[in-house]
Amino acid sequence: MEERARVLLHRTHGTRFHRTQPLEVAVHIMSPWFLLALVALVPLSQSTNPGVKVKLTQRGLEYGRQIGMASLQSKLKSIKVPDLSGTEKVAPIGKVKYSLTGMQIVNLGLPKSAVGLVPGTGISLSVGNAFISLHGNWRVKYLRFIKDSGTFDLAVSGLTISAGISLKSDETGHPAVSCASCAATVGSANIKFHGGASWLYNLFSSFIDKALRSALQKQICPLVSDAISEMNPHLKTLNVLAKVDQYAEIEYSMVTSPTISKASIDFSLKGEFYNIGKHQEPPFSAAPFSLPAQSTNMLYIGVSSFTTNSAGFVYNNAGALSLYITDDMIPASSPIRLNTRTFGAFIPQIAKRFPGLMMKLLVKTSNAPNITFEPNNVTLQATGTVTAYAILPNSTLEPLFILDMDASVSAHVYVTGVKLAGAVALNRIDMTLGTSYVGPFQVKSLDNILLMVLKVAVIPKVNARLQQGYPLPAIGKMNLINTQLLVLKDYMLIGTDVHFTE
Ligand SMILES: *[C@@H]1O[C@H](CO)[C@@H](O)[C@H](O)[C@H]1NC(C)=O
Ligand SMILES: *[C@@H]1O[C@H](CO)[C@@H](O)[C@H](O)[C@H]1NC(C)=O
Ligand SMILES: *[C@@H]1O[C@H](CO)[C@@H](O)[C@H](O)[C@H]1NC(C)=O
Numbered sequence: 260m261e262e263r264a265r266v267l268l269h270r271t272h273g274t275r276f277h278r279t280q281p282l283e284v285a286v287h288i289m290s291p292w293f294l295l296a297l298v299a300l301v302p303l304s305q306s307t308n309p310g311v312k313v314k315l316t317q318r319g320l321e322y323g324r325q326i327g328m329a330s331l332q333s334k335l336k337s338i339k340v341p342d343l344s345g346t347e348k349v350a351p352i353g354k355v356k357y358s359l360t361g362m363q364i365v366n367l368g369l370p371k372s373a374v375g376l377v378p379g380t381g382i383s384l385s386v387g388n389a390f391i392s393l394h395g396n397w398r399v400k401y402l403r404f405i406k407d408s409g410t411f412d413l414a415v416s417g418l419t420i421s422a423g424i425s426l427k428s429d430e431t432g433h434p435a436v437s438c439a440s441c442a443a444t445v446g447s448a449n450i451k452f453h454g455g456a457s458w459l460y461n462l463f464s465s466f467i468d469k470a471l472r473s474a475l476q477k478q479i480c481p482l483v484s485d486a487i488s489e490m491n492p493h494l495k496t497l498n499v500l501a502k503v504d505q506y507a508e509i510e511y512s513m514v515t516s517p518t519i520s521k522a523s524i525d526f527s528l529k530g531e532f533y534n535i536g537k538h539q540e541p542p543f544s545a546a547p548f549s550l551p552a553q554s555t556n557m558l559y560i561g562v563s564s565f566t567t568n569s570a571g572f573v574y575n576n577a578g579a580l581s582l583y584i585t586d587d588m589i590p591a592s593s594p595i596r597l598n599t600r601t602f603g604a605f606i607p608q609i610a611k612r613f614p615g616l617m618m619k620l621l622v623k624t625s626n627a628p629n630i631t632f633e634p635n636n637v638t639l640q641a642t643g644t645v646t647a648y649a650i651l652p653n654s655t656l657e658p659l660f661i662l663d664m665d666a667s668v669s670a671h672v673y674v675t676g677v678k679l680a681g682a683v684a685l686n687r688i689d690m691t692l693g694t695s696y697v698g699p700f701q702v703k704s705l706d707n708i709l710l711m712v713l714k715v716a717v718i719p720k721v722n723a724r725l726q727q728g729y730p731l732p733a734i735g736k737m738n739l740i741n742t743q744l745l746v747l748k749d750y751m752l753i754g755t756d757v758h759f760t761e
Pocket of ligand 3: 636651655
């Protein structure tokens with residue numbers, strides 16, 4: 260596909276830059292070649308469909324604003340106001356040498372702020388009515404020899420900041436923000452001199468006010484930009500490679516930069532299980548899917564059947580989908596035991612050739628299981644084998660027969676912590692004879708025994724593993740609250756609010 264897209268692009272360029280016949284240009288732009296090239300171009304820039312999608316709604320953004328404002332507030336408190344000094348002619352006393360020193364911020368408030376989404380561009384941040392209170396020292400010298408000094412309190416109000424934040428995927432597939440634009444204005448400043456004469460106010464309003472406000476103003480945007488950049492270490496905690504267990508890890512890197520619409524920011528994550536350290540692609544790929552427009556929760560996470568099927572592929576490849584069943588795994592209360600006496604009742608050859616021996620069963624998948632999502636229904640289809648062995652007195656396993664198995668289980672899926680977990684129940688199982696080492700027999704006669712073995716020994720083991728869960732994409736110490744999970748066609752939709760603990 261990529262190769263073809265390049266070839267087509269090349270041809271289109273060839274036509275577009277035709278010099279001698281300018282009339283042909285328009286004709287060729289409309290030609291099927293050009294349209295085909297445009298269609299073929301799409302997979303060039305977006306070659307991987309995401310397996311997992313995450314939608315951050317206005318409510319999520321609002322929660323982000325609250326966290327962000329706390330950090331911006333502490334950042335702005337670090338404003339260092341430079342000392343101001345000079346000589347000016349002040350009515351009614353003439354030339355005054357002045358200095359304002361040791362200015363410290365005693366209070367800073369950002370009472371009004373808002374974040375919004377700018378479709379296709381980024382996030383807008385606006386802060387209004389902010390205020391800063393400062394305390395400092397003043398000193399003047401006038402009429403050649405008179406010196407005076409004291410302290411002052413300065414109240415700066417009507418501070419506004421408007422910033423544009425751009426959001427993209429960095430080279431490691433983590434989200435990254437940067438300050439794309441920033442403007443800050445300082446409304447008015449009110450000073451109160453402790454000590455000193457009333458003409459100090461003239462000095463302030465004529466000469467100092469503007470310089471001081473501009474000194475403050477100059478420092479705001481760099482600090483806003485710093486505060487925005489300081490979010491990146493947190494965003495870098497996105498588990499782009501989440502360890503699952505000894506067999507598997509999940510890749511949650513972003514496959515494209517996020518898309519920003521009026522109502523949400525949409526992240527496309529790879530959402531693919533891999534064998535640890537061995538990233539082999541499965542023989543199927545992710546199909547495009549889209550999350551419904553929802554806004555009740557802060558966050559929506561869509562997990563596609565591609566993601567769960569990639570898990571099946573990985574565990575099957577790792578040989579993890581196999582289990583030896585021994586008699587000690589059958590409850591003591593069961594009259595049915597895993598021995599040649601039980602099986603000998605249905606297959607006389609077994610009782611005859613291997614009297615009085617314990618048996619062992621090996622249940623394993625032969626292909627990756629197929630997991631399908633239909634509305635309110637998760638079904639897992641698995642094909643595999645059941646091999647029955649007699650355990651000889653010297654512990655050697657003597658194979659008796661191999662059954663081919665085709666099983667269907669229903670899964671209940673739920674969120675626990677920041678993990679997806681589940682439990683399965685057997686729907687049906689079909690078994691046919693693969694190979695017999697003990698002569699022909701009716702597989703049907705073993706149905707009840709094998710069904711019991713699956714129910715008491717296999718399903719509980721599977722469920723014990725599923726109950727431990729699989730990590731969802733997460734940032735930092737993220738907790739999920741008010742979480743619901745819906746099973747829809749081809750994906751699961753998790754709606755949730757988030758809460759960060761430090
Ligand atoms: C999985 O099952 C679905 C529905 O039964 C089917 O359409 C699909 O082809 C199957 N996929 C594989 C890999 O067998
Ligand atoms: C779920 O889907 C499977 C396969 O499509 C079907 O056999 C089963 O009856 C369905 N279960 C429910 C509860 O609808
Ligand atoms: C175990 O016993 C069987 C049958 O008596 C014999 O065929 C086999 O070679 C023995 N295996 C070992 C490892 O001793």
